[in-house]
Amino acid sequence: MKAIIFIFSILFASQVFAHGMSEEDKAKLLEAGYWEYIELGATHMLTGYDHLLFLFGVIFFLTRFKDIVKFITAFTIGHSITLIFATIYGIQANFYLIDAVIALTVCYKAFDNLDGFRKYLDVNAPNILWMVFAFGLIHGFGLSTRLQQLPLPEEGLVMGILSFNVGVEAGQIIALTLMLLVLSGWRKTLSFQKFSKAANAGLIFSGFMLLLMQLHNYHHFIYSDDFPLNKDDHYHIHMEMEAALAPSALEGYQKKIQLQPNIHSHGDGEPHAH
Template sequence: MRTLAALLLLWLALAVPARADELRPGYIEFAEQAPGQWSLAWKRPYLQPPPEPPPPPILPDNCTYQGEVRQGAAGGAVLGRADVRCTGAVAGKTLGVADLIGQTDLLARVIPLDAPAQAIRITAATPQATIAAEEIRPPVWRTYFVIGVEHILEGWDHLLFVIALVLLLRSWRQAVIAATAFTVAHSITLAGASLGWLAMPQRPVEVLIALSIVFLAVEIARRDPARPSLAMRLPWVVAFLFGLLHGFGFAGALAEIGLPDDALVPALVAFNLGVEAGQLLVVGVTLAAIAALTRVASARLEPAMRLASYGIGITGAYWLVDRLAG
């Protein structure tokens, strides 16, 4: 019990500083404005401010920076912009960074004038990636599926919502149905926002997402199977309604990364499938932990769940106040 409590408190302590949609999307956008003239923009999130500004992205070997490289820090990330001059085609050349300073990867979007846009994944293992030739299609499905999985696993608020839902229900069937309803709902608003059909300011979305976590924490603390609350009687309805809000949060983070114009629908579908896969993984791990605790020390299950509800509630309340004040 003490070990479980210590691990839970440590995890919550690490989660507290997180902002909404902690996918912490990092990206590089390399867009051709006129033949040979390119604009370069980048965002490199960090957990701790770097001691000195990181070097700008590494350009293809036939490209050079033109004029001033503008770079600064804001909102937990290094932001930069520059003009670039390239001689000849960039297909077959490499684009990347010297190192990654806090995020697991970056998504580079290369947008030539005379070829389809493409997405290139830059990781610690491959900090420089090759720009595909025009006839080679980028792996849109794989790229955005992985981004979806990472979003639910690294997006602290969405992750905490799913965990809280499982702690409330404690049933494989109910948890999977509720998680799927959550996915269906956020898929609706995510698609609507990404296609420009729906819109909601990000500040209210962030506040309401934090409120949804506080709501579930209270439901866990006052859980009584003899007198089930609405969230226990109709968990899929609650998950669906809150999922509509979380979808706008997903859209805000995904908008920063960007979607390929020529493969928008496949990218959206792959992203949502990735989110669902990540959610089911979280559901499975959380239920397995509950089952293990029940077998080893069933008398300590309820105190552990109450402790978890307090930790989740405190974290959600912190985010709520922080987002209202910010």
Template sequence: MTSGYWGLRALASRRAVALTLAVLALYASSVAQVLAHNVTEGDAGYIQEIWGVHITSFIYLGAKHMVTGYDHILFLLGVVFFLYRMKDVAIYVSIFAIGHSVTMLAGVWFGWGINAYIIDAIIGLSVVYKALDNLGVYQRWFGFQPNTKAATLIFGLFHGTGLATKILEYEIAEDGLLANLLAFNVGVEVGQLLALFVILIVMGYWRRSPKFMTQATYANIIMVLLGVLLTYQQIAGFIAST
């Protein structure tokens, strides 16, 4: 009975590892095909055509953006990768949400925009930064540990700016703008909680594997490469557009 229990746990851990690596591989194959913070043509057309307050619709659009936003998911994965206590997870996710919300709402409301290629390149670097932090690179190479909470807040501000920049391109109607933006932000946070729920379940099983630390190293190296690829893609796009 005992051996059967541990066998099931080992199988669950292996499946969690396989699922995580498969998701990272999927991101690797898709990152070269789509842009970060992209809004589908259907959603863009809807945003441009509607007028007035549409709470439910914007909650849906916000949640959809977060769940399908691979840059957000990769950074969120990096943030919680080695957080074992729910208290710590809640603190860091809240910090990221505050940063993301402030610049997204303020950016659209006041019309602040940054070149989409530049801001998305910075977001790609946020993934690189966090994965290198998880690998302990800063301590080994430079002998210091950056403030992880401050970094999470700063990069959260950049992630929100990236979203605001994309939304501004579609010129949301001023009628009902504040209510729709708040609804969109609620949707983003709902989507973030859904993504976090899945991540924590997978991580919970994965961490039970005796090979977790070795596999975690490989996973974070993959995240570094994905972040570099995303950054390169955006810089190349910026150069081509000038």
């Protein structure tokens, strides 16, 4: 339990997992050109742990190039549709909840990789290509909710969004290239067959942890009056919770010495018996 609380304290406070739009991003784009939007899109994808985990699950067992292209194209079309049109028309939702759903897509794909629908639910899995497309729509909406945090200009809005999307695709290509290199090398070893199930179980666990993290963030967002803390204070509170649960180094030393019934002492003298 202590280890879990410690992990949560790191997850909730770490900026590594905070792939939203920072104040620096907002300031940079006040007078930004299209290249800055491309750069931001690429950076957002490369630091988007949830998007990357989902893509890793999608390509995990794909060995033929045409299959990789087919599934990645379905995902790309899906997330491009919602990213572009949701941003243009200002369609919004709470980004923590959208990211929570995205975390579930990671769990879903890993569960599908384990043939979980047939083994554990005794049903046929839905068409995975259409599911990847549908999940792409969700991921794109998540990207849109983050992009809409920025001070988007009215003039040149469409080109700015398209530039951001180009950056997302560029980041996706870079990430996929690295993933495919790792997977292609791993598949040539005996350990792939041995640990592929464990890897997908790890994806399910990661997706579940991300789900809890986003629901935690949503709770703080909705009930902000109950948590009047900035991020640094929030981190320290979680660390203090961990410290409070840790066993004290002096635990057990401040106990009364129980003397036998016939043992007594006089004043400061040594305990003795008559």
